[in-house]
Amino acid sequence: LLGADDKAGVAIIMDLAKGLTIRRKNGEPARCHNARQMMEAFQSEQQRVSLDMTAKVFRHVAAALLYIHEQGFVHRDVKPEHIFIDVKDNDISFMLSDFSLAFPISTRPGKIEGTPHYCPPEAISIEKPETLIAGSADFYSLAAVCFELLTGQTVFSCSNVLELAQQHLQAEPDLSILPSETPIWLGKFIEQALKKNPDERPAREEIEKLIAGA
Secondary structure: OOOOOOOOOOOOOOOOOOOEEEEOOOOOEEEEOEHHHHHHHHHOOOOOOOHHHHHHHHHHHHHHHHHHHHOOEEOOOOOHHHEEEEEEOOEEEEEEOOOOOOEEOOEOOOOOOOOHHHOOHHHOOOOOOOOOEOHHHHHHHHHHHHHHHHHOOOOOOOOOHHHHHHHHHHOOOOHHHOOOOOOHHHHHHHHHHOOOOHHHOOOHHHHHHHHHHO
């Protein structure tokens, strides 16, 4: 906080994400400040995050990403830990956080960065001179998050980081484990956004339509 006598002329003002309390079957509360903690709370009760909640995560985070891309930046590290939860008047909202890896859109990366389980192929193939990181990279990561929310599993599972990177580059995700009741639009988004070729992923206009209809 800046007082009247403070000489600093710049301050950062951010929303406060208060988190969500989930009541366990035994009556104990589970305090969740981000999507990772929310997933773990449900998994501890042998449950999954609901379809409606996953759709809301998609809608809120996708809208945030479109705004970021419009400003000319790519987030590059979309993952459950960076999706904060807030509740106002019994309405749950999700906020995208942590822009420490963000850089100008369509930039060639100088090194591999990001979180392995959510890293798009183009963020791994940095030795290729044509490799550029565009907004579609963020939607690959968001699709991986939605996949995990719905299934309780990461898109690719491997303890070895190098093998995990190869899976992102070459393996196809097992979409058959998505719940049968997954909305068609959400399943289609996950399938298309996880394409290896960034050009085959949903365009901005398609994302906007999904947000409006989600």
